[in-house]
Amino acid sequence: xxxxxxxxxxxxxxAYLDGELSADQATEALSHxxxxxxxxxxxxxxxxVSQELLAWEVESPEVGISSELNxxxxxRLQKRQAAKVTSSxxxxxxxxxxxxxxxxxxxxxxxxGLKLTLTSHNRSEDxxxxxxxxxxxxxxxxxxxxxxxxxxxxxxxxAISSDAKILVLGWRGYETxxxxxxxxxxxxxxxxxxxxNSADFWNPKVRVPQCFNPAAARSILPLTFKRTEMVLAxxxxxxxxxxxxxGFDNKELPRPEPGAMCYxxxxxxxxxxALGHYVPHLMFYFPLTDKSSWGAxxxxxxxxxNPQFRDGPEPITEFVIAVGxxxxxxxxxxx
Amino acid sequence: xxxxxxxxxxxxxxxxxxFEELFARYRRPLYGFFGRRLNNPERAEDLVQxxxxxxxxxxxxxxxxxxxxxxxxxxxxxxxxxxxxxxxTSSTLGQSVTEPKTDGTPEYVLWVRQxxxxxxxxxxxxxxxxEYEQLSYSDIAELLRIPVNTVRSRLFRSRLAxxxxxxxxxxxxxxxxASAWEPHPRRRGxx
Numbered sequence: 001x002x003x004x005x006x007x008x009x010x011x012x013x014x015a016y017l018d019g020e021l022s023a024d025q026a027t028e029a030l031s032h033x034x035x036x037x038x039x040x041x042x043x044x045x046x047x048x049v050s051q052e053l054l055a056w057e058v059e060s061p062e063v064g065i066s067s068e069l070n071x072x073x074x075x076r077l078q079k080r081q082a083a084k085v086t087s088s089x090x091x092x093x094x095x096x097x098x099x100x101x102x103x104x105x106x107x108x109x110x111x112x113g114l115k116l117t118l119t120s121h122n123r124s125e126d127x128x129x130x131x132x133x134x135x136x137x138x139x140x141x142x143x144x145x146x147x148x149x150x151x152x153x154x155x156x157x158x159a160i161s162s163d164a165k166i167l168v169l170g171w172r173g174y175e176t177x178x179x180x181x182x183x184x185x186x187x188x189x190x191x192x193x194x195x196x197n198s199a200d201f202w203n204p205k206v207r208v209p210q211c212f213n214p215a216a217a218r219s220i221l222p223l224t225f226k227r228t229e230m231v232l233a234x235x236x237x238x239x240x241x242x243x244x245x246x247g248f249d250n251k252e253l254p255r256p257e258p259g260a261m262c263y264x265x266x267x268x269x270x271x272x273x274a275l276g277h278y279v280p281h282l283m284f285y286f287p288l289t290d291k292s293s294w295g296a297x298x299x300x301x302x303x304x305x306n307p308q309f310r311d312g313p314e315p316i317t318e319f320v321i322a323v324g325x326x327x328x329x330x331x332x333x334x335x
Numbered sequence: 336x337x338x339x340x341x342x343x344x345x346x347x348x349x350x351x352x353x354f355e356e357l358f359a360r361y362r363r364p365l366y367g368f369f370g371r372r373l374n375n376p377e378r379a380e381d382l383v384q385x386x387x388x389x390x391x392x393x394x395x396x397x398x399x400x401x402x403x404x405x406x407x408x409x410x411x412x413x414x415x416x417x418x419x420x421x422x423x424t425s426s427t428l429g430q431s432v433t434e435p436k437t438d439g440t441p442e443y444v445l446w447v448r449q450x451x452x453x454x455x456x457x458x459x460x461x462x463x464x465x466e467y468e469q470l471s472y473s474d475i476a477e478l479l480r481i482p483v484n485t486v487r488s489r490l491f492r493s494r495l496a497x498x499x500x501x502x503x504x505x506x507x508x509x510x511x512x513a514s515a516w517e518p519h520p521r522r523r524g525x526x
Contacts (some may be wrong), residue, residue: 011487011491014487014490014494018465018472020472020487045495045498049498049501050466053466055441055444055447056444056447056448056451057367058366058379060367061366061380063383063384065355065358065387066384068348068388069384070391072388073351073391076394077349077351078366080349081349121382136471137471138402138469138470141469143364144363144364145362147360171469177358204338205338251361
């Protein structure tokens, strides 16, 4: 392959497929790859090799914590506990002479008070800067494929999710782990499905199990694939927003189909640092709609407007209705 | 979901549950790491336990500078090197502690293993760390103490070589499977 004809080297193309290029380089590689049949063949070869290697699976026995490991663990935790007790005793000795140190403590209190005020101020600043950029890709992946499958299925009651198609996130995007047979698709969304201005957009802890009904699998899920593909290619938020807008303009991305909805009833999900597991709920998707048409966000209304796509590039309105039980049938806290 | 790094810090602070969660997350990947390199299921199982034993012993010294994932594979690589020294073997595959067990192994898996054995040992290790352990180029460079560019060039070389080996195996065994790229029963679908 001549570098005169190709703006990227073959090694760079491989690095692009591995998600190892910077955003600018990835954009250049992607642009070239879309137009160059020769590079498409090479990319297919690389993907083929990776696929072949997957054949070599190693069946893991149900390895538990061995007695030796358990003993070492117990010893370590015991030592740790002993260290805590010692530290606590030392602390008590200091406290017994409290009258002597009363004056000094008063000063300490003033200093601590000031520090707490400052910390509280800093925390509110940290909230918007905790995840300023994308973490390494492996932080968004789940090393245990079976755990991701189980988490995906937990989005909906078993009667739905046991026959659903299951997707898991791999290095090159979402992969099918189970074909399913009822038209529903369960998967675990990552932080980049948050609003673009969300403080959690790059939060690698986010795991959002969702189970889309067939209409949503056809018309909403492509948005997840689109964002994921761009994130893994290293595109900036601005580039992603532009690309999504263009996708809707040129009809590459679909509008929500009538009846599109999804289940979010997992008790094991993690929506973001503020909401944690949140509450079990259902989501309904529409082309841009005034929230008053559903009475959303009105006093005592069970319907709320989800901010996921609000003011975003996707022309979608999403309503949320909380339900009383998690997918496993256990009672959920009130919203 | 709590991150691995947060779990490690919780364990450092005395949480048994955090350790058990880390064990649950990594026992299978680590078993795969040792299983592919040693072809000895019993030793692979022992070495998984030894990896976590090392984690316990070094817990007080752990600093969250690297990902827990990379940290664990660093320990695993050290244990693997010690294991190989113990049995005076210089190969990662094929000439390992015991001969590969082939009973009941599907033919296409044997092809992959045989093709891997034809790669140079350092190239093979890089390829395996990338494909099976899914480490980034920089993590591999750090673990093997080589430049990132070397990781990239060796990975490139080994993938092309592997493609060629697999294609030649497919031609030789045309009656069994027409092409190296023909789907096999365990192949995972991709979007």
